[in-house]
Amino acid sequence: MLKARFFMNSSMEEILAKKCCGLWDQNLEVHVENAGPKEVFIHSRLTLLGGGPDLVIKNLYPPGGWTLAPGRTGAFYCYLDPVLWKKYQAVVLMDGQGKRHRFPIRDQGA
Numbered sequence: 001m002l003k004a005r006f007f008m009n010s011s012m013e014e015i016l017a018k019k020c021c022g023l024w025d026q027n028l029e030v031h032v033e034n035a036g037p038k039e040v041f042i043h044s045r046l047t048l049l050g051g052g053p054d055l056v057i058k059n060l061y062p063p064g065g066w067t068l069a070p071g072r073t074g075a076f077y078c079y080l081d082p083v084l085w086k087k088y089q090a091v092v093l094m095d096g097q098g099k100r101h102r103f104p105i106r107d108q109g110a
Contacts, residue, residue, distance in 0.1 A: 002040065003033040004093060004103040008085050026061060026077040028085065032093060034068035041067045041096030044076055049102070050089030065096075 007029040034040050044060040059078055066074030085105075093101045 001034075001036040002042070002093065002095070002101045003035050004091065004101070005031045006091065006103075006105055007031075008080075008082055026079055027082070028078050028080045030060070030076040030078075030091070030093075031073055032066065032068065032076070033073040034070055037070055039067060039069050041065055042074065043094045043096070045094070046076075047092040048085075048088040048090070049092060051084075051087030055084075055088070067096075 009027050030046065032042050042065050044063050044065045045056065045058045046060065048055040048057070057078055057080065060076040061078065062076070066076075068074050089105060091103050091105060093103070095101065
C-alpha cells in the first residue's frame with residue numbers, strides 16, 4: 001500500500017536550486033510512503049487525471065525512481081504550472097510491477 005502527498009510551491013524549490021543540486025523551478029514536491037509490508041519500486045514519472053487529456057510527466061527528480069522499504073518515504077520533484085495543477089483531480093504513480101496507484105490531489109486530510 002502506498003500513500004502520497006503533494007506540495008505545490010514547496011519550500012524545497014529554493015534548496016534544490018541554490019543549496020543542493022542546481023535544479024531551478026522544481027515547484028511540485030511529491031512524497032511517496034510505502035505503508036505496505038514489502039519493498040516497492042516507484043518509477044520517477046506521474047500521470048495527472050481528470051482535468052482534460054491525461055498528462056504524463058516524465059521529468060521527475062531524482063531520475064530512475066525510488067526503491068522504498070516498508071515504512072520508508074521517498075520524494076520526487078518537478079516543475080508544473082500551478083494553474084495547470086489546479087485543473088487536475090488525481091495523480092497516478094506506477095510501481096515496478098506495473099500497478100497504477102491513484103491518489104486524489106486535493107483530499108489529503110490537511
